[in-house]
């Protein structure tokens with residue numbers, strides 16, 4: 001079991017980061033939508049944001065590590081059957097995924113700290129506010145957060161459909177490469 005990526009296989013760290021973050025992102029999206037549907041007197045209305053912010057910070061930390069890890073690891077070669085347009089589309093979709101994730105994390109922090117409040121990380125420690133411009137910031141960052149999360153989920157869905165197309169129609173190893181670190185010979 002290899003920790004680092006090679007030109008033919010994702011390493012265990014990249015695989016874990018991919019699936020843990022995918023679950024966290026989808027979970028946080030569902031939680032965010034659920035929170036928006038509650039009224040003030042629902043008990044979860046007050047606890048939901050604590051979970052949302054804590055897991056949001058966790059995603060932000062994992063994202064920074066993932067970007068560093070990606071830069072520090074060899075790039076996987078495309079499979080032989082991957083067509084140039086598929087390679088370019090995959091790069092574009094993955095770039096949008098990374099950029100929208102960065103924007104989601106930053107805008108989330110800006111909403112939470114707009115009124116100068118720190119963000120609690122599972123009641124373990126607090127991340128202090130660094131820009132606090134009040135209501136105007138809540139509205140602006142709120143809009144950005146809303147659209148960036150929808151963009152992220154839309155592109156994650158396109159990305160997932162492409163992976164399923166490779167598996168079921170092209171019958172290649174694209175999908176299995178993101179599950180097993182030894183799917184091809186190095």
Ligand code: HEM
Nearest residue numbers: 014018022025026070094097156159160163174175177178
């Ligand atoms: C929110 C959910 C998801 C996000 C944000 C996401 C993001 C990414 C990113 C950024 C990569 C590039 C490798 C890397 O930088 O780590 C990747 C690779 C991959 N993902 Fe996802 N992913 C998500 C969910 C899924 C799902 C549900 C599937 C399959 C059903 C999937 C299948 C794949 C495959 C097959 C690759 C490898 C592509 C290749 O070999 O070029 N992903 N994913």
